[in-house]
Amino acid sequence: MRLGFGCNRPRLGLGFKPLLVLWLISSAASFTPNAQAVEGKAAPLAPAAMPHLQILGLTDAALIRQVGLSVPPLRLNCTASTVALQRYVDSAAAAAEQALQAYGYFNAEIVPALIEQNNCREPQLTITPGAPVRTSSVNIVLHDADGVNLASNGTFQPFLQTAVPALGAPLNQNAYTALRDGLLARARGAGYLDARWLVHELRVNPKTDTADIELKLNTGIAYRLGTITVAQSLLNPVLAERLTGAKSGDAYTTQRLVAMNQNLAGTHYFSDVRVRPALDARRDGLVPVVIKTEPNTPRTYEVRVGYGTDTGARLGSKITQRYVNSSGDSWKGDLSLAQRQQTLTGTYSIPRLSDPLNQQYDLYTKFDRESNLGITTVSSTTGAQWARKFNLWTSSLYSEYLLERSQFGAEPAQTAGFLLAGARVGRRDLNDPLFPTKGSVLSASLSGAAKPLLSTASLVRAHVMVGGLYPLGDWVLKGRAEVGGVVTPAFSTLPKSLRFFAGGDQSVRGYAYQSLGPKDANGVVIGGQYLFTASAEVMHPVYGRDWWGAAFVDTGNAFDSLANMGLATGAGVGVRWRSPVGMVRVDVAYPFNGSSRIPRLHLGIGASF
Structure with a gap:
């Protein structure tokens, strides 16, 4: 077999003896096609033909590649002198010998020659690699300044398990070099800045085709x-x-x-x-x-536009003051205007000096107005929290005062106030925050209020949501479950924000946002004491890795009695698009319960759970 690379016409060899031809073209050569004689001028001379180095005898692809990349380029043409060609073929033989030794072939026979072929003397190497040298012993000693053995240290042990050559394996000098340099690099990366080799030897005995590796490293002290x-x-x-x-x-x-x-x-x-x-x-x-x-620049500004079937069209803006003083305080203000809900929030953050990376104190206030499905609420919340994060977890302890005016349908509006104290915890572990296909999420909260402490009624409220994604080949399985409950002797006095509702893009698809739950005499959904929702979804790519199809089933409801949950179920199909700003979700879901059995369209941006 003969392989050719270059501008000249490939030639096919005869017989079965393996042959590699490296066409090394001189960069100085040029060629003008179809050159014609011009009247009064001589036609340009055709460029001299180029010889090609032929390498015969090798069958192993790795050796062929190693030798081919090691020999010098051939920058001579067929008119070059015999001395120049002989000098080149000798240098190619020396380079080939070194290349073969790097793979453990120390007894290779290389016969250089110049052969007459196609009116050109071409250099040729005939190689018989012989038996490879094999590793017969490996002795590695690592110790610190006090003589303590570090071979089992976590810095070195995982590397040694994979990098040490197996006894009897063919010698690979590149692997030896990687072992030697890798040990020194890991020592210095672990703080042993004075690490030095006492011995670093690769001893080869070509007569016995064996190689011995000895490495002794004194790491010195750990800085x-x-x-x-x-x-x-x-x-x-x-x-x-x-x-x-x-x-x-x-x-x-x-x-x-x-x-x-x-x-x-x-x-x-x-x-x-x-x-x-x-x-x-x-x-x-x-x-x-x-x-x-x-x-950094002291202040940033942000403007947002979007649409979701839960909120309708929305417009938002945010201003952030990154630093206020030398204590690292910062603040931000956020305005969100949507068809159904309008919110203004302000937060002043103070890093905790003992652990500013992971802990901070927040003072916040929020004004909110919402009108949806016959319920109108206006509320204000002012509070403080101690927020912490550790690894993938976040947590906070907070106290806030909620003042909310709610009107359910035609009922008279009622105003209630609650001094709430509570805790939140969350965990988020996703392989891609914009378009996750593997991972899990958890959020949980517990809060309470006591009537004697500036509250309309006493209550204890809890909410937990868990979700996960699991890849199975090209399929992604997704699940979510959500439970909640509020215990109070005066549920009728609770404002909307302390009650539970179901239905919508991130709850039970096929039903309108917050349309599931107990109703009053006029048919207005007024929310329930308890909540349960669950969702199962499967996704599969349909066009590249940016467009995915989805099928899902959701179920759940808000209710006042565990014996009368009345779960509502919806199912449907959807499309997921990996956009530059995150996941864009388009779903069509059919409701299996209720008086209206019309499929509902759900639109949203961002990974939902």
């Missing part, structure tokens, strides 16, 4: 972080240092430096962060770290 200096003028220096998530005395590792950079860059205070360890200034086991920063 720790010294003084951390954050070059900035926005924040209290103590706050700025704690925003790195590290402190002086912590173990020095490359991973920690990366985390420090990400932590600072993840705040809204800085637009650029560069962490630089002062390695030349290290002493006494400590490495000073200097972090250079650029301040």
Whole structure:
């Protein structure tokens, strides 16, 4: 078999002996097609033919590729002198020998030659690789400055399990180099900045076709972080240092430096962060770290437009003041105007100095007006919360005062006030926040009020939602369940926001938003004491990976008695589009309960649960 690459016409070899032809074309050569003689001028001379290096005898694809990439390019034409061609074929043989040794072939026979072919002397290498050298022993010793063996240390053990060559395996010098360099890189990345080789040898015996690997590394001491200096003028220096998530005395590792950079860059205070360890200034086991920063713009503005079948058309805007003072305080205001609901919120946030990355205090106020299905509410909420996050979890403890005026249908409007105290917890673990296909979500809340403490009635209210996605081949299975309940001796005094409703895009599709629940004598849905909804959905790509089809079944209701849940069920199909701003959902669902059995269209943006 003969393979050809280049501009000249490929040639087919005869016989069965494997042959690789590398056509190495001189970059200086040029060719003018269809050159014609011009009257009074000589026609341009045709370029000299180009020889091609032929490599015979190799059958292993890896060896063919290794040798082919190692030999020098051929920049001679067929008129080159014999001396020049011989010099080239000798250099190609030397390069081929080194390439074969890298794969463990130390006894290869390489015969260089110049052959006359097609009126051109072409260089040729005939290679007999011979038996490969095999690894006969591997001796690796890792110890620190105190002589402690580190081979079982978590820094090195996983790497050693995969990188150490198996005894009896053909020698691969690239694998040896990766092992040697990988151990040193991991040692220095783990803070052993003075690590040095006592022995690093690959001993090859071509007579016995064996190779012995011996590596002895003295890692020295494990360094720790010294003084951390954050070059900035926005924040209290103590706050700025704690925003790195590290402190002086912590173990020095490359991973920690990366985390420090990400932590600072993840705040809204800085637009650029560069962490630089002062390695030349290290002493006494400590490495000073200097972090250079650029301040972020102090204020941002945002305008939003959208549409959802639950809310109707909506328009929103938000202003954020990223920093107010050296304590890192910030505030934001958000206005949302939708057909059914209008909301204005303001939040003032104060980072907790002891743990500013994960904890903060929020003071907030909210004004809300909603009109839907015969219920009109106007409310205000003012409160404070202590919010924390850890890994994938978020939690908060809060206290707020809710004042709400509700009118259910033709009933007289009633005003109620509640001093609520409660807790929230959540967890979100999704492979893609914009278009998830695997992961889980959880949210739960518990709150209460006591009538003697500025509240219209005493109550305890709880709500839990869990959801998940599980890929099965090209299919994605999605599920959700939601339960809630409120216990109070005076349910009729509760405003709408403390009651439960079902139905809508993210509840039970096939039914209008908040259209499911107990009704009054006039047929107006007034909400229930308890809630249960569940959903099962399957998705499958229909066009590339951006367009998906979906089929689903939802069920649930809000109710006043566990013995009379009256679950309503809807089922349908939909389309999911991976848009630049996230998932766009279009669903058509058929309701199996109620007086109206007309399919309902549901539109939404964003991953829903």
